[in-house]
Amino acid sequence: MLAIFQFAVGAAAALLAMRQRRIYQQALRLGSATLETLLNAIDANDEDTGQHVRRVAQYALELADAAGLSEHEKRSVERVALFHDIGKIHEALFDILHDPSKLSPDAKRAIMTHPLRGAEVLEPLCAFYPDLSAGVLAHHERWDGRGYPRGRKGRHIPQAARIVAIVDAFDAITHRRRYSRARSLREAREALLAGRGTQFDPDLVDLFLSPVVQESIAKIRVEPGDRGKRHNRRGERVQSAPDLIFRWRPAKPARRSPRRRRRTAS
Ligand SMILES: [Fe+2]
Numbered sequence: 001m002l003a004i005f006q007f008a009v010g011a012a013a014a015l016l017a018m019r020q021r022r023i024y025q026q027a028l029r030l031g032s033a034t035l036e037t038l039l040n041a042i043d044a045n046d047e048d049t050g051q052h053v054r055r056v057a058q059y060a061l062e063l064a065d066a067a068g069l070s071e072h073e074k075r076s077v078e079r080v081a082l083f084h085d086i087g088k089i090h091e092a093l094f095d096i097l098h099d100p101s102k103l104s105p106d107a108k109r110a111i112m113t114h115p116l117r118g119a120e121v122l123e124p125l126c127a128f129y130p131d132l133s134a135g136v137l138a139h140h141e142r143w144d145g146r147g148y149p150r151g152r153k154g155r156h157i158p159q160a161a162r163i164v165a166i167v168d169a170f171d172a173i174t175h176r177r178r179y180s181r182a183r184s185l186r187e188a189r190e191a192l193l194a195g196r197g198t199q200f201d202p203d204l205v206d207l208f209l210s211p212v213v214q215e216s217i218a219k220i221r222v223e224p225g226d227r228g229k230r231h232n233r234r235g236e237r238v239q240s241a242p243d244l245i246f247r248w249r250p251a252k253p254a255r256r257s258p259r260r261r262r263r264t265a266s
Contacts, residue, residue, distance in 0.1 A: 031128050039082060045089040046097070052171060055220070057081035059167035060160075062216045066207050067163070080135030080160040084168065087118030087136070115140050116149050135160040139168065142199045154201075162201040166192065166208050169200070174221075 043050035060081035064074045088097055093114060096107045103111070119137035126133055138152060138161035145153030173191055176182040189209060196205040207213060 034125070035079065035082070038086065042083075042086060042089060045094075048177065049085055049088060052175070052177075053082050053085055055171050055175065056084065056164065056167050058220050059170060059217055060163050062213055062220070063163050063167060063204065063208050066210070066213045067204065069159075073159075076129070076131045076135070077160040077163055079129055079132050080139065080158075081164050081167070083118065083122060083132065084136050084139045084164050085114065085118065086121055087114035087116065090114070090117045090121075093117075112140070112148055131158060131160060134158055135164070137161075139164045141165070143201050144198045147199075157201075162204055166200050166204055169195070170208070170217075 039050070039053075042053065057078050060077050061074060064077040069077065087093075088111075090113075093110060096103070096110055099107075115137050119133045122129075122133040122136055135158045137149065138157050141147035141150065141152045141157045141161060142165075143154055143157070143162070145151050147157075169192065170188050172180075173183050173188040174185060192200065192205050192209060196202045
């Protein structure tokens, strides 16, 4: 009798554990889907920004990896990198950002609101991704405290934001954008060294410019990779995110049932 009771308790515990695991997996998938939806919104608003944030995320992951961050921390860095400019999709900044002429002082001031706007957009996700909003808010802070919007200094700036600040500047220099031509790797290196210890975390700059990280960055620049490319229902190419946070996707598309196939064919 006791054995039957113990068996029943064991079976119930196993079922409960399976159920909890399923709920956890569903929560992860929902989180990733939410982030991908946000990324789609960035693409829909401005494809250039969509490409920029993906490059920044890839570079940020290389730097985070070299800095010895844990898998959990790397995911956090990737999220901050992917959404650091989400504040730019705000309607108030759209005309300014899509105007190729030189920015007026007022326009520059308006653009400087994008970290705060981005942090506000992401605030509801705080319960799930506690570092995301703070990282996005701080990505234009400077190591010497002369950045914006809060003027935070040194290690008071979240690490993800310090990483993103460096790779964001690197991409802005080396990639052609609507309002500026692409400059050489040498120029990017000089700009990062000029900001070492003033604009940027000096240790992270050294790490980013180290041969091992630059080798990985060069590979990403030469082979942006097909893994992020996919097509929407209209056959247009759309972008996806780097793999890390979206690994919940099934490796192969689910097979449709014969019944559904018949219905589609008719
Ligand atoms: Fe920014």
